[in-house]
Amino acid sequence: MVDNVRDTVSLYLLRLTWLLALSMDKEKRDLAALSQAAGLADNSGVAEGAFPAPSTYQPDSRFVVNNEALLPDIREFLGLWERTFNTHAPDRLVALYTDDAMLHGTSSAKLYIGAKEIGTYFHGSATVKMDVWHxxxxxxxxxxxxxxxxxxxxxxxxxxxxxxxFTFVLRRQDGEWKIVHHHSSATPA
Known part of the structure; x- marks a missing residue:
């Protein structure tokens, strides 16, 4: 069961990576290198020679953990998400998600697809405090x-x-960050 879930998640992440890069030639090479480095890609279905070999490819310098240029934007967005979550106003929180976003929440096994459906998930009285993130x-x-x-x-x-x-995949739309994908799970004891 665990292997099946791990394989499904790996396949999902691989597909997400490829979908994000479909129309971006340079970004496509960067994402392929990141996927291969993470052990998520075997280039199944990709034409031979479509991407440079990982040993010869040097990813763009933007692709670093905690890119200094974006940290203030990301920090600001996470603070906004935290404050909005703590207002217990689902309609305001859903505004931080794209219309086609997906959510795997902490307290439900269901995958919520689309902002409208995601709004039905946020109905509790809990508050949240952000901790460490990269x-x-x-x-x-x-x-x-x-x-x-x-x-x-x-x-x-x-x-x-x-x-x-948690894991967020954020996309900047009209100058604002929005959540495309949100996964949350209780930290194992």
């Missing part, structure tokens, strides 16, 4: 953010905290 540019106007946050809420008169980890 980001990497995947393509022009597309970034991956991976980190952790802590959910808190009252349950039977006691404050309960749930440490969790």
């Amino acid at each position: 980001s990497v540019v995947l393509a022009h106007n597309v970034s991956l953010v991976v980190g952790s946050y802590v959910f808190s809420q009252l349950w039977k008169g006691h404050q309960v905290t749930t440490p969790a980890r």
Whole structure:
């Protein structure tokens, strides 16, 4: 079961990587190198010679963890997401997601597809506090953010905290970051 889930997630990430790069020639090479370096790509279905060999390819300098040029933008967006989540106003939170976004939330096994459906997920009384996170540019106007946050809420008169980890794929649309993909899961004990 675990191998099947891991294979499915790897295939999903590979497909996401290829979809993001379809119309971007230079970004396509950068993403292919990143996918190969992460062990996610075997270039199945890709024409021979379409991408340079990983040993000879030098990725663009933008493709570094915590790219200094984007850190303020990403930090600002994560702060906005946290503040908006804590208002308990799903319509305001959904505005931070693209219309075609996908969400695998912490408290549900369901995959929510589309901003309207994602809005039905955010109905609780928990608050969230961002913790450690890292980001990497995947393509022009597309970034991956991976980190952790802590959910808190009252349950039977006691404050309960749930440490969790998250992955956001962000895309800049009309000058603003929006979430294309959001995955969240409780941090294993």
